[in-house]
């Protein structure tokens with residue numbers, strides 16, 4: 671399987687400010703690509719460059735093997751984009767969708783608009799004005815708009831922002847279905863746990879640099895560690911003297927979290943801890959590693975006590 675997007679050494683400056691610093695990214699065909707990063711990291715900037723809304727300062731950005739700089743109009747016919755932006759308040763959903771078709775020189779059949787409205791669960795509301803919709807409903811209009819021309823690639827900037835859990839779940843399952851149909855999806859989001867449920871590939875960007883990227887399952891291998899939550903009379907130096915203990919932290923409730931490499935059995939770990947802590951272990955439990963753990967670990971590593979973000 672090839673790559674649908676190939677970005678090499680992409681740099682974007684806004685005046686003197688460097689928003690993207692030589693980033694490299696590949697998005698394989700038929701993947702769901704989760705693009706994560708704190709506020710101001712550079713996600714929207716990257717996505718806007720992909721759809722030709724922003725020029726870039728240096729580097730190469732290819733979609734379907736073609737350089738975006740030279741072919742953005744042709745490429746955009748195969749892309750559905752959900753921007754993180756407002757839509758016209760006074761249009762009804764139906765009129766808005768037929769108008770955007772006209773803007774793109776595509777005349778959609780009524781049946782196609784109905785089909786897409788059905789897909790995003792808005793068929794019954796098609797004559798309601800966009801200004802009178804809830805945030806979740808508006809977000810679904812945006813997704814319907816991105817889907818209308820049946821694009822091969824969907825680029826979604828924060829599709830889940832501000833939605834209630836049910837609306838978020840519906841959008842996630844819609845995206846999963848679209849991926850099953852063979853579409854490639856790139857989505858940015860702050861809701862990491864949800865990206866984790868659907869993404870096959872992940873990239874984390876921080877201050878304009880990609881700090882982690884790869885297949886979701888390979889990234890878990892990076893976390894080929896386990897974390898335990900322990901309480902009792904625990905002395906940091908003693909625990910850290912065990913060579914398989916890779917980190918010692920406190921959580922928000924001041925409980926001790928230790929990270930161990932995977933080559934140690936749980937029984938051995940417990941025995942060693944009891945010995946090091948003179949049998950004073952009161953509680954010992956395994957914590958699951960998630961994409962969120964990876965995100966926090968990586969961002970914390972980058973920030974190292976500096977101001978956030």
Ligand code: ATP
Nearest residue numbers: 684685687689707708709710711712713714715716
């Ligand atoms: P968020 O998660 O908050 O939406 P983001 O990762 O999408 O953030 P971007 O919108 O890409 O971040 O912004 C990246 C950086 O570029 C930010 O520091 C932002 O302030 C800056 N920036 C974005 N647009 C402009 C602009 N038009 N002029 C100057 N700086 C800009």
